[in-house]
Amino acid sequence: MSNFWVNLYKFPRFLISVLIGFFLTTFQPIFKLLKNRKDKLLVITIIVITIVLFYRIIQIITGSI
Template sequence: MAKFWDNINKFPKFILSVIIGFFLTTFHEIFELFKKRNKREIIIITIITLISVITLILRQMMGIN
């Protein structure tokens, strides 16, 4: 039973490291693409579009005008 609780106590560290690793690998690839001029514009437009769409969806879901 002690091993069970040890594993449960390790889970928050594990999930945090998985989330941090996901963001580090994702942002690393985006920053590598920023070094190329033609890719930079496409990525900026894509990020702005995604943020706008998510904002509009959340406003509609919450009823915020």
């Protein structure tokens, strides 16, 4: 039974390390693109357009226009 509690105690650290690893591997290509001025403008433009698009879609879905 004590083995169960030891494993349960280790789980939050494992979960945090998995999440950090996921975000680092996901955003690493984006960080490489941000080193170039031309690519930086493209990435920022795509991110802004995506955020505005999602915002407008949520407004339309909720009927708060």
